[in-house]
Amino acid sequence: MNQTRTFLMFALLAVAYFLFLAWEKDYAPPPPTTASAVSAATPAADAGVPGAIPAASAPGSAATPTIAGDTAPAAPAAAQLITIETDVLKLSVDTRGGSLVHADLLAYPQAPRTHKAPNPPPTVLLTSDPERYSVAQNGLVSSSDAAPADQPNHLALFHSEKTAYALAAGQDELKVDLTWQDAAGLKVTKTYTFKRGSYVIGVSQRIDNGTAAPWQGNAYQQLLRVEPPKAGNWLANYTNPETRSFQGAAWYTGEKFEKLPFKDFAEPKDQLNAPIKGGWAAMLKLYFVTAWIPPADQTEQYVTQTINPDSAHPRYLIRTVGPALSVAPGQSLTSPSRLYVGPNKQGSMDAIAPGLDLTIDYGMFKVIAVPMHWVLSQFHAITKNWGVAIILLVLLIKGLSWKLTAIQYRSSARMRKLQPRVQALKERYGDDKQKMQMAMMELYKKEKVNPMGGCLPVLITLPVFYGLFFVLEYSLELRHAPFLWIPDLSAPDPFYILPIIYALVMLGRM
Incomplete structure (x- = not known):
């Protein structure tokens, strides 16, 4: 009898706490608008990030390239956003570096569709919002002593013929070109290639050397992200699969899948700085992934870093630096890569790149879970x-x-x-x-x-x-699959009916 009373007491306390969480969610006051949130409306690189990021030595390069930081020394007002829309993606590309600063996954809404909200906004995977910052950058870095502002890196100002591109009906492929050229005659054309129904983006950087001297340098790709904000109480975080799941960087060495949570980025023993062939570098989020996929036959230097670690929103970086490139005067060279921005869907990831299916991390239970x-x-x-x-x-x-x-x-x-x-x-x-x-x-x-x-x-x-x-x-x-009164099978029962039924069944068996 004492066990029954104890069980009922804990059950009632649990129900009361869940009801309080539901009340808090509905009636809690909205958070105050901060200056950083207001500044998020400006998608250009912000001035709060250090101006230099030490780079790793690229395999086979004659000199260690210096990759500029995440802030532009030039006036960011000169840049503009290019919108690109396909049947599955809606993207914003900043002409400052040609970086992807926003990505909507059109087929994956943020919330379940209901009668009251039949068209919820799409899931945002990339954003320049400082509190949820997540962008994909790439560029070229010269091995010469040229200043970062004079190089075609992710801070250079590119030019686009149009401000909006869309994959038209009946069109299977869309190409978007952005160009950069210096006074000496070096021209770089960055091309994004989109295909219908695909979350894989082809990215190429074509170097046309119109100068009188050879150009030498490296191509690089990098992902930057901040740790996402959490709810105010531990139980809400624990019951939310988005917050309790792994958050951080991941990479594949061609043989082994590795992960690095944001909290361990600052640990010297956990930092990545190694040559890898046939791999990829990614930032993971429950159900979704962003990954740079270099050519499989190419050895690149993989690096992880924390940018501005003492700020309110430190940025975590994973970068790949390609082998040395050399372009003679009057010659051209293209450096290709691929970027995946999309869902982490079982059964389709390995076809995109070897080992990419491991981002659905079942851990030691994979042999049972698959x-x-x-x-x-x-x-x-x-x-x-x-x-x-x-x-x-x-x-x-x-x-x-x-x-x-x-x-x-x-x-x-x-x-x-x-x-x-x-x-x-x-x-x-x-x-x-x-x-x-x-x-x-x-x-x-x-x-x-x-x-x-x-x-x-x-x-x-x-x-x-x-x-x-x-x-x-x-x-x-x-995710968002309905069943009876439950609108989302990936989330807790909103009315706690199943936990109550389970508690009553356990009570009846005592």
């Missing part, structure tokens, strides 16, 4: 509802583990039957633990009861249910 996701997808193909598919998957798992469950229940029943005799042994031997343990083992042996019989089946099935948890946690398909 086939489990396949079974879940097959159930969905039949039922057309992810909620029903989850129920069928759980029933299948319970059916396959029925024998183990039966063993567990039988063992537990035998142990309960022996409890009066075990209690009598405790009273008989008192503080003599050794004699009491020997008597209990003799009792178990005589009655043919294994005291571990109830635990062993649980330990065997535990990895399976951990695998199921990771499948439900990281499956993009469950």
